[in-house]
Amino acid sequence: MSPAHTVLHTVFGYEHFRGPQQAIVEHVTDGGDALVLMPTGGGKSLCYQVPAIVRRQAGCGVTLVVSPLIALMHDQVGALLEAGVEAAFLNSTLDWPQTREVEQRLARGELTLLYAAPERVTTERFIALLDDLHARGQLSLIAIDEAHCVSQWGHDFRPEYRQLSLLHERYPDVPRIALTATADELTRADIVAGLQLQEARLFVSSFDRPNIRYRIEEKKKEPLAQLVRFIEHEHPGDAGIVYCQSRKRVEEMAAALQDAGIQALPYHAGMGAEVRQQHQDRFLREDGIVMVATIAFGMGIDKPDVRFVAHLDMPKNIEGYYQETGRAGRDGLPADAWMVYGLQDVVNQRRMIEGGDAAEEFKAVLRGKLDALLALAEATDCRRVRLLRYFGEEYGRSARADGGACATCGNCDNCLQPPAVWDGTDAARKLLSAIYRVHQASGLSFGAGHLLDIVRGKDTDKVRQYGHERLSTFGVGREYSDRQLRGVLRQLLALGAVGVQRVQLEGSYSFDTLTLTEGSRPVLRGEQQVLLREATAQAAGRRTRRAAAPPVAAANLDQDAQVRFINLRAWRAEVAREHNLPAYVIFHDATLAAIAERNPASLQDLQGINGMGAKKLEAYGEDVVRVCRQ
Numbered sequence: 001m002s003p004a005h006t007v008l009h010t011v012f013g014y015e016h017f018r019g020p021q022q023a024i025v026e027h028v029t030d031g032g033d034a035l036v037l038m039p040t041g042g043g044k045s046l047c048y049q050v051p052a053i054v055r056r057q058a059g060c061g062v063t064l065v066v067s068p069l070i071a072l073m074h075d076q077v078g079a080l081l082e083a084g085v086e087a088a089f090l091n092s093t094l095d096w097p098q099t100r101e102v103e104q105r106l107a108r109g110e111l112t113l114l115y116a117a118p119e120r121v122t123t124e125r126f127i128a129l130l131d132d133l134h135a136r137g138q139l140s141l142i143a144i145d146e147a148h149c150v151s152q153w154g155h156d157f158r159p160e161y162r163q164l165s166l167l168h169e170r171y172p173d174v175p176r177i178a179l180t181a182t183a184d185e186l187t188r189a190d191i192v193a194g195l196q197l198q199e200a201r202l203f204v205s206s207f208d209r210p211n212i213r214y215r216i217e218e219k220k221k222e223p224l225a226q227l228v229r230f231i232e233h234e235h236p237g238d239a240g241i242v243y244c245q246s247r248k249r250v251e252e253m254a255a256a257l258q259d260a261g262i263q264a265l266p267y268h269a270g271m272g273a274e275v276r277q278q279h280q281d282r283f284l285r286e287d288g289i290v291m292v293a294t295i296a297f298g299m300g301i302d303k304p305d306v307r308f309v310a311h312l313d314m315p316k317n318i319e320g321y322y323q324e325t326g327r328a329g330r331d332g333l334p335a336d337a338w339m340v341y342g343l344q345d346v347v348n349q350r351r352m353i354e355g356g357d358a359a360e361e362f363k364a365v366l367r368g369k370l371d372a373l374l375a376l377a378e379a380t381d382c383r384r385v386r387l388l389r390y391f392g393e394e395y396g397r398s399a400r401a402d403g404g405a406c407a408t409c410g411n412c413d414n415c416l417q418p419p420a421v422w423d424g425t426d427a428a429r430k431l432l433s434a435i436y437r438v439h440q441a442s443g444l445s446f447g448a449g450h451l452l453d454i455v456r457g458k459d460t461d462k463v464r465q466y467g468h469e470r471l472s473t474f475g476v477g478r479e480y481s482d483r484q485l486r487g488v489l490r491q492l493l494a495l496g497a498v499g500v501q502r503v504q505l506e507g508s509y510s511f512d513t514l515t516l517t518e519g520s521r522p523v524l525r526g527e528q529q530v531l532l533r534e535a536t537a538q539a540a541g542r543r544t545r546r547a548a549a550p551p552v553a554a555a556n557l558d559q560d561a562q563v564r565f566i567n568l569r570a571w572r573a574e575v576a577r578e579h580n581l582p583a584y585v586i587f588h589d590a591t592l593a594a595i596a597e598r599n600p601a602s603l604q605d606l607q608g609i610n611g612m613g614a615k616k617l618e619a620y621g622e623d624v625v626r627v628c629r630q
């Protein structure tokens with residue numbers, strides 16, 4: 001067995017490297033530079049942790065890990081210590097004596113990994129420490145995590161990352177590994193240039209997340225009830241994240257979920273820093289908390305057992321959607337990415353683009369990105385194929401010997417329950433001509449509600465006020481339901497065949513009106529077909545679970561084993577609290593499930609369980625056996 005494999009087994013308790021991990025580990029252990037692009041949950045940490053351990057054993061000294069997030073450093077170092085690896089961090093949470101102590105341990109060569117924030121790394125004091133280590137041949141490896149922070153174009157830009165190139169200039173012989181989950185070309189080029197990684201070998205993983213089930217449903221009148229039903233039926237007691245667009249909505253939704261008996265906490269940038277931190281800590285440390293948040297929440301959250309990510313409002317683009325949904329299921333167990341969206345979401349997003357003061361060129365880019373997301377939402381074919389294609393990857397190509405791509409994934413709503421489609425071309429033409437006639441008759445544009453009333457021939461005050469019952473298009477769409485017409489309108493907005501304009505009235509009152517666009521023509525002429533998903537009564541892809549159903553990890557266990565699992569979890573919660581660490585740092589759910597299934601009678605029986613390294617076996621083995629014997 002290679003030294004790397006031995007470390008993987010004995011320290012981390014894992015059987016095999018995942019995907020490209022082995023190639024990366026070998027390359028870096030041998031002293032090569034690497035740029036690693038791997039999706040969230042792909043297993044980036046091991047790519048530098050295993051080389052760090054192997055190289056220290058070979059006498060090369062310490063690995064420096066540059067990481068932008070303090071909370072993450074704490075948990076990562078905690079996890080390494082649990083696995084018996086000498087690790088420490090240097091950041092602003094340490095007081096002076098603590099800092100001194102870490103520095104001394106570093107100088108004495110006691111550390112295998114040292115985590116530090118970028119602003120720390122570039123101080124004179126720290127560089128002097130590194131100089132000293134380097135002069136003695138004890139600076140083994142430099143790992144730069146979240147490397148996309150170097151890119152000015154990204155949302156996580158950290159100016160200090162730009163200065164990290166000085167490490168390479170000072171220590172050109174020390175191998176470096178940079179890692180990120182951000183895959184686009186622009187960011188990649190920025191990383192290579194900003195960190196001087198021109199010579200590094202590039203490792204690009206598939207960005208597929210096979211255990212995540214993508215589901216996009218029509219938003220009903222009561223989206224909150226929809227969400228509660230989803231959580232109660234499919235994820236009772238599971239940890240999850242619910243994304244909403246505004247702070248106000250976050251507060252409302254969190255309160256409403258609490259009323260429904262779900263353990264939910266709000267999180268947004270408008271809350272006090274202390275409360276926010278407290279909510280984040282509880283989410284990380286306790287089991288089964290649902291975080292209701294704006295997109296301010298999530299970067300660097302590496303909680304592996306988030307079982308669902310729900311979107312109650314549509315994100316702006318596929319990049320955002322993929323990053324947010326990617327926080328589900330990092331442990332590889334089944335997880336849901338669930339989104340509801342409706343006509344209003346489309347109107348809002350379109351209007352935000354049109355109404356902003358961005359340059360026309362920039363608006364065109366935003367429009368294109370929104371269109372791609374709308375197309376994904378309206379799609380009737382495999383969501384995964386579309387998502388990956390957006391990122392330039394053909395689904396299943398690498399998996400097949402003939403190089404051809406598989407058609408579908410089998411784990412998204414459209415694959416599991418192919419939606420029926422109906423031809424909405426006629427309805428679409430009726431809607432468009434109604435927009436046209438109304439404008440022609442009065443010179444005014446109206447919102448969706450009034451327009452639908454006209455097409456369906458409803459006798460309302462507003463209709464009478466404007467005399468719209470006399471229009472030739474009044475009632476032309478009587479045969480369609482309100483819901484059907486809303487679907488058609490959504491599709492037309494998605495296609496760009498209908499535009500949105502905000503009309504500002506006196507005071508702060510304003511409303512969105514619908515207008516024809518260049519894209520309306522082909523539909524009006526009948527040259528473009530409008531196909532829609534048939535509205536289904538039941539949501540697709542449902543894994544209905546009883547209210548008291550076991551967590552996903554334990555779903556396949558027999559009843560006795562489930563009882564053991566629950567007891568093990570309670571024991572783990574106590575240990576985690578004592579150590580002030582998240583529960584998953586002690587053992588993952590999957591490891592607890594494997595223990596519960598094996599029902600160990602002795603330490604011997606715990607050998608070979610995934611996630612049970614030597615140190616953990618020694619520290620917790622007896623407790624675990626005792627809990628199982630209870």
Ligand code: ADP
Nearest residue numbers: 014016017018040041042043044045046304330
């Ligand atoms: P990333 O940083 O890429 O999002 P992590 O390094 O946090 O991913 O790894 C995600 C999860 O997968 C972690 O909980 C880790 O313990 C687990 N993991 C990583 N590599 C392996 C492996 N070879 N075998 C089993 N589990 C692994």
Ligand code: ZN
Nearest residue numbers: 382409412415
């Ligand atoms: Zn699919």
